[in-house]
Amino acid sequence: MREVDLAVVGAGPAGLTAAIEGAKRGYSTVVLDMNPRPGGQLIKQIHKFFGSREHRAGTRGIEIADTLFYEAASAGVEVIVEAEVYAIHDSTLEVVVQTFAEDSLILPSEEATTSRSRPLSIAARRIVLATGGAENALSFAGWTLPGVMGAGAAQTMINLWRVLPGERILMVGAGNVGLIVSYQLMQAGGEVVAVIEATPRIGGYGVHAAKIRRAGIPILTSHTIVSASGESRVERAVIAKVDASWEIVPGSEQELEVDTICIAVGLYPNARLASLAGCELHYFPGLGGWIPVHNSRMETTVSGIYVAGDLSGVEEASTALEEGRLAGICAAASLGKERAGDHDEIKAIEGRLLGLRSGPFCQHRQDAKQELIGIGEAQCPQQ
Amino acid sequence: MSPAINPPSYPSQQELRNAPGYPSQKRLEKGPVVAIECIEEIPCNPCEQACPQHAITIGEPITNCPHLDEDKCIGCGLCVSQCPGLAIFLIDLTHSQGSASVAFPHEYLPLPKEGQTVRAVNRAGEPICSATVVRVQNPKTNGQTPVVTVAMPRKYATEVRGILRAQGGKKNGG
Amino acid sequence: MRVVHHPILGNLPEVQQVRIWVDGKEIAARKGEPIAAAIAAAGIKIHRHTTKREEPRGIFCGIGQCTDCVMVVNGVPNVRTCITPVTEGMTVETQHGAGRGGR
Ligand SMILES: Cc1cc2nc3c(=O)[nH]c(=O)nc-3n(C[C@H](O)[C@H](O)[C@H](O)COP(=O)(O)OP(=O)(O)OC[C@H]3O[C@@H](n4cnc5c(N)ncnc54)[C@H](O)[C@@H]3O)c2cc1C
Ligand code: SF4
Ligand code: SF4
Ligand code: FES
Numbered sequence: 116m117r118e119v120d121l122a123v124v125g126a127g128p129a130g131l132t133a134a135i136e137g138a139k140r141g142y143s144t145v146v147l148d149m150n151p152r153p154g155g156q157l158i159k160q161i162h163k164f165f166g167s168r169e170h171r172a173g174t175r176g177i178e179i180a181d182t183l184f185y186e187a188a189s190a191g192v193e194v195i196v197e198a199e200v201y202a203i204h205d206s207t208l209e210v211v212v213q214t215f216a217e218d219s220l221i222l223p224s225e226e227a228t229t230s231r232s233r234p235l236s237i238a239a240r241r242i243v244l245a246t247g248g249a250e251n252a253l254s255f256a257g258w259t260l261p262g263v264m265g266a267g268a269a270q271t272m273i274n275l276w277r278v279l280p281g282e283r284i285l286m287v288g289a290g291n292v293g294l295i296v297s298y299q300l301m302q303a304g305g306e307v308v309a310v311i312e313a314t315p316r317i318g319g320y321g322v323h324a325a326k327i328r329r330a331g332i333p334i335l336t337s338h339t340i341v342s343a344s345g346e347s348r349v350e351r352a353v354i355a356k357v358d359a360s361w362e363i364v365p366g367s368e369q370e371l372e373v374d375t376i377c378i379a380v381g382l383y384p385n386a387r388l389a390s391l392a393g394c395e396l397h398y399f400p401g402l403g404g405w406i407p408v409h410n411s412r413m414e415t416t417v418s419g420i421y422v423a424g425d426l427s428g429v430e431e432a433s434t435a436l437e438e439g440r441l442a443g444i445c446a447a448a449s450l451g452k453e454r455a456g457d458h459d460e461i462k463a464i465e466g467r468l469l470g471l472r473s474g475p476f477c478q479h480r481q482d483a484k485q486e487l488i489g490i491g492e493a494q495c496p497q498q
Numbered sequence: 499m500s501p502a503i504n505p506p507s508y509p510s511q512q513e514l515r516n517a518p519g520y521p522s523q524k525r526l527e528k529g530p531v532v533a534i535e536c537i538e539e540i541p542c543n544p545c546e547q548a549c550p551q552h553a554i555t556i557g558e559p560i561t562n563c564p565h566l567d568e569d570k571c572i573g574c575g576l577c578v579s580q581c582p583g584l585a586i587f588l589i590d591l592t593h594s595q596g597s598a599s600v601a602f603p604h605e606y607l608p609l610p611k612e613g614q615t616v617r618a619v620n621r622a623g624e625p626i627c628s629a630t631v632v633r634v635q636n637p638k639t640n641g642q643t644p645v646v647t648v649a650m651p652r653k654y655a656t657e658v659r660g661i662l663r664a665q666g667g668k669k670n671g672g
Numbered sequence: 673m674r675v676v677h678h679p680i681l682g683n684l685p686e687v688q689q690v691r692i693w694v695d696g697k698e699i700a701a702r703k704g705e706p707i708a709a710a711i712a713a714a715g716i717k718i719h720r721h722t723t724k725r726e727e728p729r730g731i732f733c734g735i736g737q738c739t740d741c742v743m744v745v746n747g748v749p750n751v752r753t754c755i756t757p758v759t760e761g762m763t764v765e766t767q768h769g770a771g772r773g774g775r
Contacts, residue, residue: 150735163643173581261731263730264732264734272708302680303675329660330623331624470559476561605679670675
């Protein structure tokens with residue numbers, strides 16, 4: 116069994132920053148990610164990010180992923196990809212490492228094996244869970260047909276693997292994800308037929324919606340998808356208007372000829388592993404669903420297990436970076452060597468998080484986080 | 499709950515005139531200046547740092563809307579490619595006798611060529627007039643955001659915000 | 673369809689080709705890409721048929737979370753093709769139910 120000071124699950128912005136803080140403080144740190152490339156959601160975000168300069172706004176997500184990975188590697192973090200953590204018990208992580216590729220991007224430092232998969236157990240003194248979010252599904256007649264997919268899946272296909280999953284696309288959902296992925300599908304050469312949204316208003320930022328509109332794509336609000344159909348794959352979709360009580364307006368059905376239907380109806384925290392590890396969850400609809408209860412130090416109800424990023428509330432990369440940093444610093448500090456600057460750094464991070472969670476789009480997240488941390492302070496182990 | 503925008507999902511002339519990032523008619527008449535069409539309080543500020551003249555201010559909190567000091571703006575266009583929202587346009591009503599120019603980010607293929615005649619579109623993506631491509635700029639500092647400048651009759655300058663993209667599936671294929 | 677030209681990402685870089693066999697048919701894949709990408713580029717959308725109703729399924733999440741995309745790979749059923757990279761000579765079969773391969 117391997118032993119490390121800090122094990123981080125998830126190599127997205129939250130996991131990587133947490134690991135960097137741990138390694139910078141001299142602790143042996145390993146990051147495990149089931150995907151073949153580190154970076155989490157960032158590896159498919161080819162648009163320039165919002166936020167402030169400290170959060171590398173104006174930089175494309177993919178570049179942020181590369182910089183973070185480089186920073187982690189030079190801080191001495193070991194990143195193991197194609198490594199899925201499937202259980203955690205008594206501070207031991209049970210991992211299965213897939214080694215299909217002869218030359219994975221980063222091989223585990225141990226011997227590279229040729230077996231298809233092998234188990235790995237890691238005993239860690241502290242654990243940070245940064246497993247991110249997963250896309251919500253939407254059920255309608257025909258929703259399981261090949262060609263119906265999460266917007267994130269389409270985004271991964273075009274931007275990471277450079278394959279257009281279809282040529283005529285219907286986007287369901289006009290939040291930021293639906294708007295951004297629609298734009299990126301057009302950049303990859305796809306034709307977006309329409310973006311539909313069940314509520315009467317567009318949830319994403321106006322600047323993203325404006326980009327879609329001036330490309331000539333209709334955004335139909337108060338519209339829902341009724342069905343997808345086709346001979347063993349999507350060939351058409353029927354959409355219709357909905358009224359104030361979410362009922363379909365009779366006679367408003369329209370048939371669209373599409374080969375792909377992308378679903379962008381929000382993300383939920385990927386809390387399966389946290390739950391398996393025994394962390395208590397609490398339901399916060401404004402943050403995406405069931406979230407591990409944590410205190411202001413990001414520690415969960417299980418002593419020694421910390422959380423950060425979309426897992427602790429679906430937000431943005433900027434907040435994930437800050438929360439990861441916070442979790443990393445606090446986990447490291449609890450191992451004994453609190454550094455002189457730690458306190459000030461924590462205060463600065465808290466200040467920046469407050470700024471990111473202000474304004475009409477984001478204040479509701481601050482309120483929900485406040486409530487969550489309130490519960491956490493009462494339930495989580497005290498130092 | 500978070501706020502949401504209403505259809506038609508792009509700002510109206512009225513909303514723009516009231517926004518702190520949109521120049522006055524008087525300033526527009528004088529020559530090149532930017533129109534910042536970013537009217538919601540979103541957490542974003544790269545435009546502030548992009549302007550060497552310090553003509554754009556956001557300040558604290560980061561969710562403030564960008565404010566344009568129209569007298570400080572020299573119309574250099576540097577900020578256009580730096581806005582992640584692709585919401586900044588450079589307008590020059592004095593481009594030539596009777597014609598104006600509009601510069602906008604264009605992150606699609608194929609890029610138009612200088613001198614080419616194109617169909618210019620409004621905020622709804624509707625073609626409203628034909629235009630001539632004056633410049634296509636994509637220096638390294640743009641970070642892969644090409645900026646296209648087109649010239650068209652003056653009366654369309656406050657409406658033109660892009661050009662008709664090439665249609666048909668194979669344009670990015672092999 | 674491969675996205676060969678891209679305004680942000682540039683032209684698709686040349687990489688080593690890998691041959692895989694999908695239901696007996698040879699397909700050229702790009703080294704390092706997952707099986708799901710290689711077969712999508714070849715226009716294949718159906719990965720498996722469900723146990724009871726034999727309904728077709730394709731990719732849904734693309735990041736290893738939903739198991740909709742599983743196929744029989746080198747004789748092993750239930751392999752998530754969206755996160756499993758191609759290797760030279762790999763055989764991939766449309767999966768029927770819990771594990772049977774073939775068309
Ligand atoms: C279309 C889209 C556009 C976006 N645009 C912006 C933007 O402009 N600005 C912004 O700030 N944010 C943006 N975001 C949000 C941002 O990408 C996320 O908030 C951020 O990536 C969350 O970071 P994270 O580290 O918490 O999780 P993720 O980035 O999701 O990373 C989680 C990682 O954990 C791994 N993992 C999960 N479970 C396991 C397990 N059991 N074992 C091993 N590994 C596991 C996953 O493989 C994944 O790599 C966007 C998101 C989307 C989908
Ligand atoms: S055009 Fe130049 S001077 Fe004017 S706001 Fe933009 S960067 Fe500043
Ligand atoms: S950079 Fe663009 S999107 Fe961001 S605040 Fe400035 S104008 Fe708005
Ligand atoms: S598509 Fe969901 S696991 Fe592969």
